[in-house]
Amino acid sequence: MLDNEKVLLTDVTGRDGFQMEDWVETEDKISIINEIIAAGVKRIEATSFVSPKAVPQLKDAKEVIKHLNRENVSIMTLVPNVKGAEFALESDVDEVNVVVSVSETHNRKNVNKTVDESIEGIVEINRLMKTGGKKVNVGLATTFGCPFEGLYDVDRVTEVIKKLTAQGLDSFMLADTTGMANPLQITSFVKGVKADFPDADFSLHLHNTRGMGLANVIAGYDAGIRNFDASLGGIGGCPFAPGATGNVCLEDVAHMLYQMNIPMDPDLNQLITASKRLERLLGYKLPGQVMKAGLSTDLHQA
Amino acid sequence: MLDNEKVLLTDVTGRDGFQMEDWVETEDKISIINEIIAAGVKRIEATSFVSPKAVPQLKDAKEVIKHLNRENVSIMTLVPNVKGAEFALESDVDEVNVVVSVSETHNRKNVNKTVDESIEGIVEINRLMKTGGKKVNVGLATTFGCPFEGLYDVDRVTEVIKKLTAQGLDSFMLADTTGMANPLQITSFVKGVKADFPDADFSLHLHNTRGMGLANVIAGYDAGIRNFDASLGGIGGCPFAPGATGNVCLEDVAHMLYQMNIPMDPDLNQLITASKRLERLLGYKLPGQVMKAGLSTDLHQA
Numbered sequence: 162m163l164d165n166e167k168v169l170l171t172d173v174t175g176r177d178g179f180q181m182e183d184w185v186e187t188e189d190k191i192s193i194i195n196e197i198i199a200a201g202v203k204r205i206e207a208t209s210f211v212s213p214k215a216v217p218q219l220k221d222a223k224e225v226i227k228h229l230n231r232e233n234v235s236i237m238t239l240v241p242n243v244k245g246a247e248f249a250l251e252s253d254v255d256e257v258n259v260v261v262s263v264s265e266t267h268n269r270k271n272v273n274k275t276v277d278e279s280i281e282g283i284v285e286i287n288r289l290m291k292t293g294g295k296k297v298n299v300g301l302a303t304t305f306g307c308p309f310e311g312l313y314d315v316d317r318v319t320e321v322i323k324k325l326t327a328q329g330l331d332s333f334m335l336a337d338t339t340g341m342a343n344p345l346q347i348t349s350f351v352k353g354v355k356a357d358f359p360d361a362d363f364s365l366h367l368h369n370t371r372g373m374g375l376a377n378v379i380a381g382y383d384a385g386i387r388n389f390d391a392s393l394g395g396i397g398g399c400p401f402a403p404g405a406t407g408n409v410c411l412e413d414v415a416h417m418l419y420q421m422n423i424p425m426d427p428d429l430n431q432l433i434t435a436s437k438r439l440e441r442l443l444g445y446k447l448p449g450q451v452m453k454a455g456l457s458t459d460l461h462q463a
Numbered sequence: 464m465l466d467n468e469k470v471l472l473t474d475v476t477g478r479d480g481f482q483m484e485d486w487v488e489t490e491d492k493i494s495i496i497n498e499i500i501a502a503g504v505k506r507i508e509a510t511s512f513v514s515p516k517a518v519p520q521l522k523d524a525k526e527v528i529k530h531l532n533r534e535n536v537s538i539m540t541l542v543p544n545v546k547g548a549e550f551a552l553e554s555d556v557d558e559v560n561v562v563v564s565v566s567e568t569h570n571r572k573n574v575n576k577t578v579d580e581s582i583e584g585i586v587e588i589n590r591l592m593k594t595g596g597k598k599v600n601v602g603l604a605t606t607f608g609c610p611f612e613g614l615y616d617v618d619r620v621t622e623v624i625k626k627l628t629a630q631g632l633d634s635f636m637l638a639d640t641t642g643m644a645n646p647l648q649i650t651s652f653v654k655g656v657k658a659d660f661p662d663a664d665f666s667l668h669l670h671n672t673r674g675m676g677l678a679n680v681i682a683g684y685d686a687g688i689r690n691f692d693a694s695l696g697g698i699g700g701c702p703f704a705p706g707a708t709g710n711v712c713l714e715d716v717a718h719m720l721y722q723m724n725i726p727m728d729p730d731l732n733q734l735i736t737a738s739k740r741l742e743r744l745l746g747y748k749l750p751g752q753v754m755k756a757g758l759s760t761d762l763h764q765a
Binding site: 344379405421449 | 675676752
């Protein structure tokens with residue numbers, strides 16, 4: 162079923178996770194992200210250089226970046242515009258993530274722009290980041306469907322990617338923003354875009370909103386994806402599904418890969434320790450399962 | 464990836480679910496199971512004819528069976544011994560389920576017998592049930608690993624099945640009793656036993672203890688399984704993992720199949736309605752995700 166190519170796990174706790182929480186103290190953010198780095202995660206979306214008015218939860222972005230232990234890890238921030246990109250350059254992050262929705266309706270609602278207007282902004286950010294020698298990854302929100310428009314064909318996704326590759330962008334996060342994807346669709350979409358854009362890099366940003374998170378990871382892996390976003394404890398949530406779980410859970414994904422002998426970087430037990438500390442910090446029961454159940458391979462006394 | 468052969472969903476809410484709860488009133492059990500039947504589920508493990516001392520939660524087994532709407536559905540009960548099988552015959556259930564663990568340690572701890580002693584008991588039950596023209600299914604507990612002994616090779620499973628097929632048993636539930644299985648293992652074990660016993664029927668009894676439940680369903684489906692146990696809302700739990708989720712969630716499995724265009728019997732919306740009622744009845748937040756998030760294909764107002 163599987164070859165044994167190494168998987169890169171990208172932690173998005175600091176951005177997609179903390180953005181959905183009430184205020185988390187800056188020192189706690191720093192300490193959790195540094196614990197994730199210490200566990201061996203090699204790529205981190207740490208925060209977002211977004212307007213503090215729009216997302217007050219991440220208004221301490223500069224401070225957070227400044228105190229991360231940046232050896233052996235690629236630090237990314239989300240940037241919504243050129244101003245954010247300038248902050249990212251000042252903070253000397255390794256990569257930046259930008260976002261455009263595949264769905265016009267979602268893009269309009271999210272940033273009050275057309276998809277083409279968002280792409281223009283991305284091109285401008287890319288130009289700026291290139292002057293600083295920084296990589297730009299494009300998050301394609303609502304890749305697998307839009308809560309307003311419903312499901313659509315992969316052609317809708319291909320069309321947006323085509324406009325972006327024409328402008329020199331070559332790294333894409335296929336984002337299941339509201340957890341609508343199913344494994345069959347993941348297989349077909351991933352194969353579709355990889356065939357159409359063989360020189361581009363693709364990663365998967367999956368949510369567990371409807372319980373299919375890890376099934377979608379496997380479908381993505383089988384279709385050739387080797388880079389997955391995930392958050393510690395599975396924090397993140399979805400504004401359209403109160404009470405539903407968030408991003409796929411970092412340590413649950415890592416545990417599944419470990420049990421399947423698929424190589425990856427982080428130490429599973431250190432991730433679980435970090436997740437339990439995050440749970441105490443946030444003060445509610447996180448969606449992660451392995452932090453409650455332990456490893457499949459943990460033995461009990463008879 | 465998939466052919467479109469219909470999936471049979473077997474609901475185990477009444478047995479594996481209610482067994483893990485504090486006392487649920489008999490009339491509530493009946494009403495929930497009847498609602499699951501009304502939703503179109505065609506096969507139900509409704510309760511267990513086990514000693515009321517061992518499992519007081521199911522001491523009302525006879526009463527429950529008596530009040531089920533039994534048209535267009537196969538009603539099963541778990542029976543641990545000949546006495547239970549006699550009760551099952553009296554209640555005129557359609558099928559009975561018996562259990563033996565693949566792991567000697569687990570079997571000893573569960574029923575204080577060796578695996579061979581349990582098999583002798585199963586053979587005796589099978590003889591009795593045949594006189595009544597009833598089908599016997601063997602649940603192979605700890606098929607994918609034992610919390611005491613750890614993981615093992617599929618040969619351990621094959622060995623137990625061989626002893627059972629030699630005695631005329633031909634229907635097996637491969638049970639991931641404590642949620643240890645991963646998709647790679649499901650693929651290899653299912654293919655292994657199906658190749659070795661081409662005339663036997665196999666179903667999967669999966670738990671979501673470590674978040675891999677639906678990933679394992681897909682792996683099982685791809686390996687040829689068309690019969691899956693599941694419980695409403697994902698109730699069930701695991702004595703070795705307090706706080707972890709239980710069986711794979713019936714409506715979450717149904718939702719995934721629906722989104723993947725895999726045919727099955729129950730009406731998804733009726734299942735979700737039933738699950739929400741069960742949640743109100745039990746008074747705590749059930750693990751099911753779709754009951755919180757709605758269908759992937761539900762549209763929101765922009």
